[in-house]
Amino acid sequence: MAAPANSSSGTSRRVVTGLGLLVALLLAVFAAPAPLWLGLVVLFLAAAAWEWARLLKFGPVFGHLFVGFTAILGTALAMSQVQFLPQAYLASLGFWLLLVPLWLARAWPLPGRILGWLLGWLLLLPAGLALLYLREQGAGLLLGAIAISAVADSAAYFAGRAFGRHKLAPRISPGKTWEGAIGAGITVSLFALLVGWYYACDSQCLLSLIAASGLLFALSIEGDLFESWCKRVAGVKDSGNLLPGHGGLLDRVDSHLAVLPIAALLWLWLHG
Template sequence: MFKQRLVTGLLLAGVAFAAILGLPNIAFGIFVLVTFLIGADEWARLTGGHTPLIRLAYVAVVAVVAGLAWGLAEHGDVRLPILIGVIWWLAATVLLLVYSPNRPLDVIGGMRMVMRLAVLPSLVPAWLAIVWLQRYDPWLLVFLVVLAAVGDSAAYLAGKRFGRHRMAPRLSPGKTWEGLMGEMLMSLLLAIAGAWHFVADDVWLRMGFVGLCLLTVLASVVGDLFESLLKRLAGAKDSGSLLPGHGGVLDRFDSHLAVAPVFLMGWLWLRGSGL
C-alpha cells in the first residue's frame, strides 16, 4: 500500500507541477476545474446522491457557479468570492469544534443538508484561488503546494515517532498534537525561505508572509478534518477509488480546499499593505 501510495503521489506531483508551470492560465483553469468536478461527483455520493441525475446536478451546479465566480473576479474583484471561501472555512472550524458523534444529525442544524450545500463554498473559491495564483506567479502556487505537502508529511512522521496525544479522535484518530507541532516547525522553515524569495526587502512584510504561511498550515488541518467529517457521516473510508493508494480526488486535495483561499486572501492583503 505504501509503495502504491508513493508511486501515485509522485505521478500526481509531476502532473501538477507540469500543469502549473507549463499550461497557459485558461488551459490550467479548465484542467483544475475538471479535477474539481470529479471531486463534486464524489461529494454528491458522500452526501447521499447516488443516482446519476443527482450526481450530474452537483457537477453542473459547481461548474455554473465556478463560471459566475470567474466572471466576477475578471470584471469585479476577486476578493469577494475568495472571502466567501475564507468565511466558510471559519464556519467549518466552528462546526468541527461542536461536532459530536453522539448527537443526532438534526441537532446540529441539519448536518446532512449543511454538507450538501458546503460543496459550493468548499470547491469554487479553492478553484478560483488556485487559478488566480497560477496567473499571478506559477512559482508562488508551486510554493503553496510544496508547503502543504511537506507539512502533511512532517505531521505524519512526527506523529508516528512522537505522537501521544490525539488531536481529533472523533474524526481522525491518527492525528496528534505532536504531529501538528512537527508540521508547524517544518512549515516555519519553508515559510522563512519563501519570505526571502517572494517578498520585498521589508522585515515586517516578510514576517507577515511567515505568519500567513503558518495560518495556511492550520487551514490545511481544518480542510483535512472537514473531509474526515464528511466521510464519517457517509460511513465511508475514502471519497472514491480513482487514485490508487490515496482514494478519491477529495482524499488527495482535501487540505488544499481550505489552503488556497486562505493563502490568496492573505497574499492580497499583504500586497495591499505594500507588497
C-alpha cells in the same frame, strides 16, 4: 507473508501515484496555456463535486446535476473574472475560521441535499477560483501555497509516527497527534524562513511570511479534520478511489480546499 506483500504493494501504488500527480501538477502550472489551465481547474471541480455528491449520498440524478452545475458555475465565475475580487474568498474565510470549528466541536451531522449542495459550492468554488488567481499572479506563488499544505501533511505524518503520544482529535481522526501537529508547525515555519531567505526578505516581510504560513498551516489542519469528520459521519474510509494508493481526490486536496482561498485573499489584501 501476504500482509507485508499487500502493504508493500499499497506503498508502491501510493508513491507512483504521488509522483505522477507531482509531475502532472508541475507541467500544468508551468506549461499549460490559460484556456487549458481553466479547463483543468473545471475538471478538478467536477471530479471533486462527484466525490462530494457520493459522500453526501445525493443519489445519481441529484449527483449528476450537482456536478454539471458546479462545472458550469465555476466556468461562468472564472469568465467573469470573479477570482480577482476579495469577495470571492470572504465566505470561505468565514466558513473555515468560524463555522468549521463550531461544526467539529459540536459534532454536527452532514447536511441534507439542498444545504449539502450549497456547502459543496462553498468548499469547492473558492478553491477553484484561487487556483486560477494564484497561478495568474505567478506559478511560484501557487506552488508555495500548495507546498504549505503538502509540507505540513508530510511533517505531521513523520513527526507523529516518531513522537506521537497525545491524540489531537481522537473522535474525528485517531491517527493525528499533537506532536505531529507541532512538528508540522515547526517544519512549515522553517519552510517559510527558507522562502524568505530565497527572496531576500527584510525582517518585516519575513515576519509577515511566517505569520501567513502559520495561519495557512492551521487552516490545513482544519481542512483535513473536516473532511475526516465528513467521512466518519458518512461511514466511509475514503472519499473515492480515483487515485490508487491515496483514495479519492478529496482525500488528497482536503487541506488545500481551506488553504488556497485564504492564500488568495491574503495576497489580494497585501497587493490588491
